[in-house]
Amino acid sequence: MALEILFGNRTTERILLHLLHYGEIHARGIAGDYGSAVSPFLRQLNRLEDAGILVSREVGRTRLYGFNPKSAYTTPLKKLVEITYESIPLTEREKIFHKRRRPRRKGKPVL
Numbered sequence: 001m002a003l004e005i006l007f008g009n010r011t012t013e014r015i016l017l018h019l020l021h022y023g024e025i026h027a028r029g030i031a032g033d034y035g036s037a038v039s040p041f042l043r044q045l046n047r048l049e050d051a052g053i054l055v056s057r058e059v060g061r062t063r064l065y066g067f068n069p070k071s072a073y074t075t076p077l078k079k080l081v082e083i084t085y086e087s088i089p090l091t092e093r094e095k096i097f098h099k100r101r102r103p104r105r106k107g108k109p110v111l
Contacts, residue, residue, distance in 0.1 A: 003084050011044045015065075016081045017088075019054075021097050024064045033096060053077065 003013035027041040048054040
């Protein structure tokens, strides 16, 4: 895809697509979705955070990453990622982003 070519690796592309879809992510969640090792995702997440594109916070023992709202690159980067996201066929998106990241609301029926 275009983001892989632009950023030089597939890991960064996957991180940005997951960020757009879920809002916040953690390395183990992305690695689990792709059946991959955690370390390449951690390396890229830290690189993007060092560049100021992402910010992170700790929740318990988990470090969550999100787009940096104070970065001038966030809005144009999100638009670029959104174009790539929308170009992925729906069936492929359902395969990639099939896992829930938040608990089900109490009392909500399971379909």
